[in-house]
Amino acid sequence: MNPLAGELDKPVIVHTRDAVDDTLAMIVEAGKQGIRGVLHCFTGPTSLARAALDAGWSLSFAGVITFKKWADDELLRLPPIQRILVESDSPYLAPVPHRGHRNEPAYVALTVERLAAARGVSSGEIAPALVHNAMTFFGLAHPEARA
Secondary structure, eight states, X not given: OOTHHHHHTOOEEEOOSSOHHHHHHHHHHHHHTTOOEEETTOOOOHHHHHHHHHTTOEEEEXXXXXXXXXXXXXXXXXXXXXXXXXXXXXXXXXXXXXXXXXXXXXXHHHHHHHHHHHHTSOHHXXXXXXXXXXXXXXXXXXXHHHO
16 A cells, blocks of 8 residues: 555545455555545445454445345445445446436435435435535535534
8 A cells, every 4th residue: 555645644545346355455554554545436345344444444335326236235234324425436327217327426315315225214314424424534624614
């Protein structure tokens, strides 16, 4: 893991596919260096999710969790709410009912709805926490601090 993220106190964003062992090793090393990060557009496996969470990382979910083939709601319930981000992954992975079309940031609401349903809450209950998480993760001013 490049220590630049640690030196600059910036998070790393990792998209992994078919590289669980390499990603796991990288997360463990990053954790030792105090580097924080997120597994972007995460779809599993649970073992990698647990390792990331143990290292203090977050998980980010995209429109793929709305697809008919999605079958891992347990993964959506695994992380504590403080460690979840949602994303558009625009222009890819548009959520249902826009699947197959260009994704737009406005469609994140559909991903939030699906995440909330899997966790047994309303999107209105979960959305403020998700906004807070994103603002904190990226070091942005919180909306309530700007008022």
